[in-house]
Amino acid sequence: MGSGNAAARQIPLHHFNVRQLLEPDACTRCGECLNWCPVYAVDKKEGITPRSKLDTLKRLLKSQNGLLARLGNKQVNSSQVDEFVRAVYECTVCGQCHYVCPVRIDTPELWEAVREALVSAGYSQPGDQAPYLEKIKQFNNPFLEPAERRRAWADQAAAAGRIKPVKNILKDPAPVLYFVGCTASYDPKVKTVAEYTAAVLQKAGVDFGILGENENCCRGKLRRMGDPAFAALGKENVDVFNTLGVKTVVTSCAGCYKTLKQDYPKLGRENFEVLHITEYLDRLLDEGRLSFERSLPLTVTYHDPCHLGRHNHIYDAPRRVLQAIPGLTLTEMERIRQNSRCCGGGGGMKLAYHDVQVAVTTARLHEAEETGATDLVTPCPTCALTLLSGTDAAGTSIRVRHELELVYLACGGENPTA
Ligand code: SF4
Ligand code: SF4
Missing domain, CATH: 3.40.50 (Rossmann fold)
Known part of the structure; x- marks a missing residue:
């Protein structure tokens, strides 16, 4: 990162669409977002508020582009940008500020575009984010696990008789792909989620398969934390899914779902529908293909x-x-x-x-x-x-x-x- 009063690094504009370039000007500084931001609620620093970040972004872009820049205007120096980078990342990109904003600034999309532009300009992500993203790029999962273990949960559960064997969709085509994701595949605290999902789909008689060792990380975390490699690596996944000939891709992770449903279509056309597992189960219940036999008095x-x-x-x-x-x-x-x-x-x-x-x-x-x-x-x-x-x-x-x-x-x- 830069320091002192040196000039801030040039922020490349191509990461923003026209609307995003105008949004910082649209903020009325009403402060409604402050009442709802879950991060500001626990760390009351003006710098992390949406209105402050929008103001700095506006000054930064104007100081580097257009007439003011040509006149030598330097409204934001590099140490102020360092502070801005910190603020842009002290945010869960939860989107709450978008919902309460009277001018509906599309903050989640904007914060991610700002992150990507900052990283492209040479500002690195804070804390352990950069090494975490490197793991995803190198090992295809953040757990440093080998690809061969990606379907271990399915094989172990089937060997123990808890579920029926789960198809490898590349060898045995099926109309539904269960995209498991890294967390449910590998994390010991939640990998039962994959087993539960498979068991429920089998109970409903759904013909589905998984990619197993050929499943890539959805790479959504790259987008969330501003890694520009997301575009190429995400597109690779869209191309793989499109070759499968599946009708539906279901996922039991909200993060994977957002990536598959919202981010991938910007990278390439999808020839399948994407459903979160709860949407799919809701459909199965509605069609009478799934029913519950045990009462849970909870x-x-x-x-x-x-x-x-x-x-x-x-x-x-x-x-x-x-x-x-x-x-x-x-x-x-x-x-x-x-x-x-x-x-x-x-x-x-x-x-x-x-x-x-x-x-x-x-x-x-x-x-x-x-x-x-x-x-x-x-x-x-x-x-x-x-x-x-x-x-x-x-x-x-x-x-x-x-x-x-x-x-x-x-x-x-x-x-x-x-
Ligand atoms: S997206 Fe970030 S700034 Fe907006 S409400 Fe959520 S945590 Fe706060
Ligand atoms: S709610 Fe919207 S307009 Fe109001 S201060 Fe926040 S970002 Fe600006």
């Missing part, structure tokens, strides 16, 4: 993942699936749907500003606890991991569960296997 509360809710407007399908489970009562938190409070895990916050992330996570866990629910349910392994990691700090005994665990149990599945 009072649960539901956490909307930002990538599924605010970013993709999927609020009802996961709730309908939960409410179809006999005996289960759903009780809602104060902040839900488009105003759901982020779990703290988005946008690489865990890797850059861990203490701030823990504070955001704690706030969400306390909100969940206030409902009196025994279980906090979310349909995203990354949200589940983040919330799970915060229970000690929050001093709560609420059980954090991926929604598929409850679906699996309601289908008659036996208790957690790992």
Whole structure:
């Protein structure tokens, strides 16, 4: 990073579309975003607010481009840009500010474009973000696991008789691809999510397969943290999916879902539909292909993942699936749907500003606890991991569960296997 009053590095404009170049001027500085930002709620620094970041971005771009730049205007020096970089990354890119902004500045898209432009200009991501992204690029997953182990969860579960063998879709075509993702494939704390998903799809008689050792990371984290390599690596995945001839791609991760559903179509046309597993299960329930045979007498509360809710407007399908489970009562938190409070895990916050992330996570866990629910349910392994990691700090005994665990149990599945 630069230092002192030296000139800031030139920010390349091609990372922004025309609308994004105009958005910093549209901010009225009304301050409504401050009332809702989950990060500002736990770290009250004006510099991290959307209005402050928009103001710095405006001055930065004007000082480097157009008439003011030609007149030698230097409104932002390199140490101010260093501060700006810090602020741009002290953000979970949850999208809450977009929803409450009276001029509807598309902040999530803008923050990601700013990150990419800053990285292209030579400013590196803070904390452990850059090495984390390097792992994804080198090993195709952030866990440094070999590709051959990517379908181990399926083979082990089938060998133990818990599920039927899962097809390798490259050898044995199927109309539905289950895109498992790195977290459910490898992370021991949540890899049962993949097994639950496979078991439920098998119970519903869905003809599906997985890519196994040929499944790449969705590479969405590259986009979230501003790595310009996302465009080429994401396009590689779109091309692989398009050759499969599948009708539907389902995923049990909200982060993978956002990448497949929103980011990939900007890189190349997809010849398949993309559904989150809860959307697909909602459809199967509606068509009568899936039913629940076991009552679960639980009072649960539901956490909307930002990538599924605010970013993709999927609020009802996961709730309908939960409410179809006999005996289960759903009780809602104060902040839900488009105003759901982020779990703290988005946008690489865990890797850059861990203490701030823990504070955001704690706030969400306390909100969940206030409902009196025994279980906090979310349909995203990354949200589940983040919330799970915060229970000690929050001093709560609420059980954090991926929604598929409850679906699996309601289908008659036996208790957690790992
Ligand atoms: S995206 Fe979320 S965390 Fe980032 S500034 Fe907006 S409200 Fe705050
Ligand atoms: S809500 Fe929108 S217009 Fe108001 S200060 Fe925030 S970004 Fe600016």
